[in-house]
Amino acid sequence: MTSSATYAGVFGAWTAWHLATQKQHVLLVDAYGAGHSRASSGGETRIIRMGYGAYEIYTRWSLRSLELWKALFRATNHALFLQTGVLWLAGERDTRLDETISTLRHCGVTLELLDRAALGKRYPQVNFANVSRGLLEPKSGVLLARRAVACVMEDALRRGAQFEIAQVSSPQPRASHRLDFIETSSGARISAGQFVFACGPWLGKVFPELLGQRIFPTRQEVFFFGTPAGDSRFIPPFLPTWLFQEEEAYGMPDIEARGLKLARDAHGEHVDPDTESRLVSRAGVDWAQNFVARRFPALKAAPIVETRVCQYENTSNGDFLIDRHPELANVWLAGGGSGHGFKHGPALGEYLAGQMSGEGAAEPRFSLASKATQQKRAVF
Numbered sequence: 001m002t003s004s005a006t007y008a009g010v011f012g013a014w015t016a017w018h019l020a021t022q023k024q025h026v027l028l029v030d031a032y033g034a035g036h037s038r039a040s041s042g043g044e045t046r047i048i049r050m051g052y053g054a055y056e057i058y059t060r061w062s063l064r065s066l067e068l069w070k071a072l073f074r075a076t077n078h079a080l081f082l083q084t085g086v087l088w089l090a091g092e093r094d095t096r097l098d099e100t101i102s103t104l105r106h107c108g109v110t111l112e113l114l115d116r117a118a119l120g121k122r123y124p125q126v127n128f129a130n131v132s133r134g135l136l137e138p139k140s141g142v143l144l145a146r147r148a149v150a151c152v153m154e155d156a157l158r159r160g161a162q163f164e165i166a167q168v169s170s171p172q173p174r175a176s177h178r179l180d181f182i183e184t185s186s187g188a189r190i191s192a193g194q195f196v197f198a199c200g201p202w203l204g205k206v207f208p209e210l211l212g213q214r215i216f217p218t219r220q221e222v223f224f225f226g227t228p229a230g231d232s233r234f235i236p237p238f239l240p241t242w243l244f245q246e247e248e249a250y251g252m253p254d255i256e257a258r259g260l261k262l263a264r265d266a267h268g269e270h271v272d273p274d275t276e277s278r279l280v281s282r283a284g285v286d287w288a289q290n291f292v293a294r295r296f297p298a299l300k301a302a303p304i305v306e307t308r309v310c311q312y313e314n315t316s317n318g319d320f321l322i323d324r325h326p327e328l329a330n331v332w333l334a335g336g337g338s339g340h341g342f343k344h345g346p347a348l349g350e351y352l353a354g355q356m357s358g359e360g361a362a363e364p365r366f367s368l369a370s371k372a373t374q375q376k377r378a379v380f
């Protein structure tokens, strides 16, 4: 019998890594494979930034996570973190930048403030209309996401974890209030002392009654624009990763020659991650082309060279869900990354492995009890 079984998105993989590092027997089970194209962790790139407004816990988790990501990449000889810098843009109506500045200072995060003139001088390839100021996190950047998950999983396997491709069926209530085994769609049984269901956007499908109305998977479209031949203005360090919350948009410089990345952070329609179409919509293309033409004038006629369609797995307000199942004492629920979870994989896995061993107080923000059935986004 394994002591724990979990899933192979970024949350499950890092939980397995921490459990394996504690010399526990752990089995990773996944329906499709680590960081696959339908998983929320399956994109090429994810931002790691420290800014979270006044929510200091997420700033501290990002700092801890960056430390653990870098240590893993050093130890395994992978270059999967790119220190592009992350630039927050604020317009006249912005209310969050000052809170972010104050939290970052309190936590000792290196930052640089740029007024509109300084922004225009440093990044002349960007049109900063309606932007009043910026905050640069020079030490933050981008994780090469899909490959980073594979790296975590490979290292967890080196530390003794095991991996299996299988679709796990929904567990049924037990009179004992404990789960002795899970069953796969092929009828096999997997026994363990504890089970972690880190099923990302599938949580609501696996636990329809408990989480069907509490995890909201939304369709998110991502675009990559081809930059002009011979033009280096859109690669790092000339362009940083950036976020402009007032326009619900974020993007990245041209990384690994895939093109300038642009995505809309507004929640799209509710979707099923198994069957959702992975083709972008006409409306999404129009939004992206208009945005790029306005903000990056040199890319006005740039072709879209790649696209991706993924899904956020939102909780009601954007706080993660990391808690015990209310009726099965040895079952843990971990998810609700809500469009910002990837970076936190290392800290989340560390916290959950600690909770499973009975260490440390539980954070009320992550409780199932705090997850409502109506969406009111607060954590971005």
Ligand SMILES: Cc1cc2nc3c(=O)[nH]c(=O)nc-3n(C[C@H](O)[C@H](O)[C@H](O)COP(=O)(O)OP(=O)(O)OC[C@H]3O[C@@H](n4cnc5c(N)ncnc54)[C@H](O)[C@@H]3O)c2cc1C
Residues within 6 Å of the ligand: 007, 008, 009, 010, 011, 012, 029, 030, 031, 032, 033, 034, 035, 036, 038, 039, 040, 041, 042, 043, 045, 046, 047, 048, 166, 167, 168, 169, 198, 199, 200, 201, 202, 203, 206, 220, 221, 222, 263, 310, 311, 312, 313, 334, 335, 336, 337, 338, 339, 340, 341, 342, 343, 344
């Ligand atoms: C477009 C987009 C952009 C994003 N940008 C950022 C960003 O810049 N920075 C950031 O920090 N975060 C970002 N996020 C959020 C982040 O990617 C997610 O929060 C995170 O990847 C969630 O990981 P997870 O492990 O919970 O879920 P997943 O990666 O979806 O993993 C869940 C796994 O569970 C498996 N599974 C589910 N059900 C079963 C079953 N019954 N049997 C077996 N296996 C099962 C699935 O196959 C899957 O592999 C973004 C997300 C999207 C979609």
